Amino acid sequence: MYRLHYFPANASAAPHMLLEELGAKYELLLVDRTKDAQKSKEYLKINPNGRIPTLVDNSLVLSEAAAIVLHLVDQHRGAGLAPKVGTPERAKFYQWLTFLTNSLQEELMIWQYPERLAGEDAAARETVKHGAEARASIFLDVVEDHLKANGPLFFGDELSAVDFYLIMLSRWARPMTKPPRSRPNIAKLLDKVTALPSVRRAYAREGITDEIC
Ligand SMILES: N[C@@H](CCC(=O)N[C@@H](CS)C(=O)NCC(=O)O)C(=O)O
Known part of the structure; x- marks a missing residue:
């Protein structure tokens, strides 16, 4: 267990x-x-x-x-929940998961906690926060373009673990000026995946009952 x-x-x-x-x-x-x-x-x-x-x-x-x-x-x-090992799709699965955790997640962290980089200086915090949001927004646009061409999920109709990862990050990113959901193809993925009973159960067990993302 x-x-x-x-x-x-x-x-x-x-x-x-x-x-x-x-x-x-x-x-x-x-x-x-x-x-x-x-x-x-x-x-x-x-x-x-x-x-x-x-x-x-x-x-x-x-x-x-x-x-x-x-x-x-x-x-x-x-x-x-991931393409077969050794296939080009599996390599792309690694690419997207790494991109989400390494690029998007990190900018979202900086946007949420600018003081960790900028310290107590309010103006510096604002600069860091603004820069991180702009970069996160560009990364979300990259995901949107990918989904537009290949969606509705990261791997077409095949559900994979990266789809869940995007749900998690999209919840964090809801307060952005341009939230993930404002992009039509990301919104389509979020609707599809948050409708899964597994996703509802997970968030419900964590005590989250509002709209997931
Ligand atoms: N790269 C790590 C980041 C984990 C992370 O920063 N977790 C946050 C919660 S979302 C945390 O534990 N923050 C508490 C802290 O930094 O003290 C991962 O993806 O697991």
């Missing part, structure tokens, strides 16, 4: 949706960010970065949401 250390709608959400979609046996363990539990001595033992999520799979302790997603699709190959 897997154990997923999570906080509602945090970077644990993509692994959580995937666990639900896979029908895997798992236990959810709340890392209470309101009490800084991600920096507790106990949690730092399993995740020295003090970040959420962490997945425990028997003796394996794994952090980084994208790595957890890759591990889960590898452990459940028959579920078909």
Whole structure:
């Protein structure tokens, strides 16, 4: 049985949706960010970065949401939530997952927490926030163009783990000046994937009952 250390709608959400979609046996363990539990001595033992999520799979302790997603699709190959290993589609799957976690997610983090780079200076914070939002917006446009040409999902009609990853990031990005949903092809993907019972169950278990993204 897997154990997923999570906080509602945090970077644990993509692994959580995937666990639900896979029908895997798992236990959810709340890392209470309101009490800084991600920096507790106990949690730092399993995740020295003090970040959420962490997945425990028997003796394996794994952090980084994208790595957890890759591990889960590898452990459940028959579920078909990633293209077959060794194919060009699988390579593209790596490309999109890396792009989402490395480019879009990172800019969204900076946009949400500009003080981590800019410190206390209000003007510097505004500059950092504005720049990160502009870059995140360009990355969302790249996703929109891809979906326009290849959609409705990242791999046409084939559901894959990257679709769940975009749901997670799109929720975070809702307050952007130009939210993900304002792009018609991203909106189509979000509607399709958030309608899945697995996605509804995952967010409901996290106590989220409003529109997901
Ligand atoms: N690259 C990491 C980022 C994880 C991350 O930053 N998680 C946030 C929640 S969304 C967190 O734990 N923040 C608490 C903190 O930085 O103290 C991943 O994708 O797993």
